[in-house]
Amino acid sequence: MSSPSPRSFLPAALGAVAALGVAAVLSAAGPALAKDAPVAAAKPTIVLVHGAFADASSWNGVAGELRGKGYPVVAVANPLRSVSGDARYTASLLDKIAGPVVLVGHSYGGSVISNAATGNARVKALVYVSAFAPEQGESVVELAGKFPGSTLGDALAAPVPLPEGGVDLYIDQDKFRNQFAADVKPDAARLMAVGQRPVAEAALKEPSQGTAWKDHPVYFVYGAADKNIPPAAMAWMAERAHARRTVVIPNASHVPMVSHAHEVAALIETAAKSAE
Template sequence: MSSSSSRSLRSCASAALGAFAALGVTVALTAAGPALAKDAAPAGAKPTIVLVHGAFADASSWNGVAGELRGKGYPVVAVANPLRSVSGDARYTASLLDKIAGPVVLVGHSYGGSVISNAATGNARVKALVYVSAFAPEQGESVVELAGKFPGSTLGEALAAPVPLPEGGVDLYIDQDKFRNQFAADVKPDAARLMAVGQRPVAEAALKEPSQGTAWKDHPVYFVYGAADKNIPPAAMAWMAERAHARRTVVIPNASHVPMVSHAHEVAALIETAAKSAD
């Protein structure tokens, strides 16, 4: 971009800000949110809640939960999880954690559980881990391995044709026509259709990658999942919660794989329990 073009863009931006000011609108260049690492977190400040979505979802899947938590004064960050590899996604999340001052409660959904298990390893500022219909792998375990440990997952038969990646490997999507029944059966049909359209693909290799981090061994752990999950067998999540010595496990009757969408209040309540316990 030429310097004249850059000056033009800056001029347009300044003019737009001036117009808002003239209308009496306050424009915040830095939105209210978590304190950056270079800043000191205020004494007694509530922990920042960092939400990590899983495969076939995006950060908007946390909207209901984030709204409840922000309404109670918690700073919230919903990570745009790359869904490329467990190790890479964990490094990305860890780098974001480094920019946040003060204590953090780290929350992962589905595949995001593997990500937070790695991202929080060795980070003393992470005060609790919350697994929302999520994987909590032991070192060397993969998502695929854990999902197949108990019967009940229908994910394989719901996948659309793989999409080849330029660098090799494939991306995976859930077939839009099968999305609601498999992934979000207790979400209203119109909302589930939009989720299906906007789903983020996951690299198949990420689901097969052995996990290395086991942050659940040295952080307080909380679990919440649906009893009607068709993605991760509920028996698998019960087993992982017990193995991780979860301080509290909430099982929501008839809930699907996305309780943070269909039961945002219950999920937010457990996250707040974890946050208060971390004080």
């Protein structure tokens, strides 16, 4: 059976590209402890990985809530070049973080965390936010087309050729809000469209190799009105991954971490408490 074209249905939350480095490392200093008081267990660090057509700032609302509750937070600048390369980059960042980690991925970022967390015992939970949780050998394009409903292909702008070959994909700015962020305020969605980071088409077609969701506690949250990844596909992946909890937000778009930051942060905290 031939692979579906990424122009006909590309994955969800595939949020924007490049910029190596950590977009935001927000560390929380704990209160001073009395000399003889027992030392409280450190809270796990929450590591947030954005998807295609987005960037690390898409986590601002979620990061703010978690920071307010004392969690250290890192928002990764996902390169969006390849599943394997992006996973290696994320894994290298995890290696620099002491203590337990809760790893969170949005859209294409779900494929990244599924690979980056493989074999890492310090990752205590995985949270998929409108995200892909691929089996070995599955690609984002394949999973996005497994169920009907994605309209991403029709919303893409003309591909941008890359000097080394292949193309980058963007969402047409005029179609961005309706496709990607329909429940985000118009002015904010317009800025998201302008600042979107492109994803390499090859990354969406690359078969995943890691299945960390088989070995870690898993949590899912997604919007019932997602136009990038069909909600039926995410329900199927959540069930396949034996998610401990799945939250479906009525009328939410592909970016619930922007439009429903409180609900997303609450699920991440549930995952984090299980790791404390």
